[in-house]
Amino acid sequence: MKIRVLGAHGSDLLLKGPTGSTICRSVGFLVNGELMVDAGTLASGLTLEEQQRVKHILLSHLHHDHIKGIPPLVDNLIGMIDHQVKVASLPSVIDGLQKHVFNDMVFPNFFNLKAPRHSLLRAQGLEAGKEVSVSAGISITPIPVNHTVETVGFVIRDDTAAWIYSGDTHHTEEIWKVAAQTPNLKGVFIEVSFPDSMMDIAIQSKHLTPTLLAQEYRKIGKPDLPLYAYHMKPSVREAILQEIAHLGIERLTVLEEGQELEL
């Protein structure tokens, strides 16, 4: 599987440092050019031709930094594609998306609106723990995690490889048990949002700090498993990076916008 990092952060920010600027964008990963895993960044990271190839969007939960790339995608694709883009998530997320975003007030309901022959978006309800196949020979299994709203992480696999995406989470158990038993597991993406100095905020908002990230990763019991950290709040990025450097986890990569991985 080819994974392209469109957004690796928990918000958007232009950071200026001594060696130049870094653009931080909200979470969104493009798999094999047609499957999005979360959609915090989507259209702003892709050409129109690339957007036309997107067939499936998986959402971990309803928070804004995970869904806000969908409306610009729809704006760009009206009249441009013949297929429907499937939006797959838990029923509560699909409902929330139509109630709070595509509600004919904030945005037209492109799950209903014919444009022109069929609706541009098509909902696909997912059930926790149940594997379903999505585009390009890829199967996904949603696994509940521990966040402030109903949230799932995903096991994403094809014939030869699997990887796990945590979604936004605090301390959790089930997804790490699944990780321990997943064959051909090539990597795990785990969120880290705040530095340890903001532990109280991390606990209240049900996120992880570097210390908590290491605790969650070690629950898998595979010390050689590549760990990819993402979802840093950009304003505290430097502090998180310094703490991550002291975790002692050998195969840890901090994801950045523009990176491409082959798993």
Ligand SMILES: [Zn+2]
């Ligand atoms: Zn988030």
Ligand SMILES: [Zn+2]
């Ligand atoms: Zn969240």
